[in-house]
Amino acid sequence: MDILAQQIFNGLVLGSIYAVVALGYTMVYGILELINFAHGEITMMGAMVAISVIGMGLAAGLPALPLILLAMLAAIAVCMCLGLAIERFAYRPLRHAPRLAPLITAIGMSILLQNIAMLIWGKQYIPFPPVFPQGEHRLLGAHVTDVQLIILATTLLLMLALTLLVQRTPLGRAMRAIAQSQPVAQLMGVNVNRVVAATFAIGSALAAVAGVLVAANYGQAHYYMGFLLGLKAFSAAVLGGIGNIAGAMLGGLLLGLIESLGAGYIGPLTHGFLGSNYQDVFAFFVLILVLVFRPSGLLGERVVERA
């Protein structure tokens, strides 16, 4: 088996997930200059809801394909409602407060969601039932699973759809207008609260899908899984330039590749001193490097969090 091809493929799969989650961070930051730390937990909630729905559906004897769709839709619906509720009740009252207040609230929301999930689903890892196709293939020397192919196809489709939404639709233009000047956007008749809510809803829907896909890929989910995933996706958003849509996608894919190649080669390069369990370090190493040498990120035009 070709290790390089394998690591690149794995990295793309991982990175495409990071990219989709990073979009949620970057859209909200672009508009409100708020880091929605609860966003990682939204992905976890998506995974958990999907597992529960699949469990019930299997018990009721539903076939796999409709069940997957049903689980996706349920995860999306629940996550959208969560995102909207968080925006409405946690962030909106603090819209004009000093920047530290919403930041702390965001961390609080993240912990709250973790605890809610723990109460509902428990502390243990819960298995993701094998409803997705389980086929395996060889592709350019890499070992590829059906789930990975589904992840790539779905995430690429979502990124394309979001790009079109942001670039071509009135809602997307309104989002960009608010990011450039909120008062002028209002003068154009843009209802800022409505557009902000829509942004949270869209970001949460993306996170839901990402959460389901991650859980399907690893075959399990856990109430704490959103923390690391969220932190990495946030790093990806910063790497690409937070607030920049294309940057989030690029940053996600790059971070996935860096992690995967790093994990694949760190053993041989350090003569076995460091193993692939150091994979998670790369994301934060990259985050620190970016913050030190290029705080505006690869495609970013403005400076990151000044608070």
Add this chain to the structure above:
Amino acid sequence: MKLLSVERLQVAYGRIQAVRALDLQVGEGEAVCLIGANGAGKTTTLKAIAGLLPCRGSIHFDGRSLGQQPAHAIARLGLTLVPEGRGIFPRMSVLENLQMGAYVRRDRQAVKSDLEEVFALLPRLAERKTQKAGLFSGGEQQMLALGRALMSRPRLLMLDEPSMGLAPVMVQTVFGIIRQIIQRGVSLLLVEQNAHLALKLCQRGYVLENGAVGLADPADELAANPAVRAAYLGEA
């Protein structure tokens, strides 16, 4: 019934009272200017009317009280402000800026033909449709801001210092465009440092002093008033 009628307007920034008991009216099809020294409260007045600042007093537009309606709701009524500094969206193309002007409109066909009209009125914009507006010169940005305002089909257009920072030739061009807009039947409330031009363009004028109206007269009378000439028209 006046198109715009403002009574006892008061606006404060914290404890600083920027506008105190201001009255002003703009009639249907009328062009009115608001002149005054730096810090007199001109920008504050326009922002309050547009709903961007909390204020006290009463503001009626087209017979309807604006109360404390949010800015986006006021914009939907056809009361359009081109803010001080133009407020174009620098990272959007010219076309996208113009589309933002028509954001609240659902009559797609009419929007399309209005776009053609704006390009006919401002050919410079047509040439550079796909360019990022942030790359434009000050004069071009002001044209874009005017074009964008027209895309909303304003009933009352409020302009805050359209000549600010422009070379004299460009000022003439911009005022020529404003004159054409007036001729289309759009009512105008113009704030302008260049009192000379403003009084020539408008039928009536208000002189603002320390947040209140000092004088309110037909433009030719204001232009002939020795006190106005000394303070705002640069004559000793």
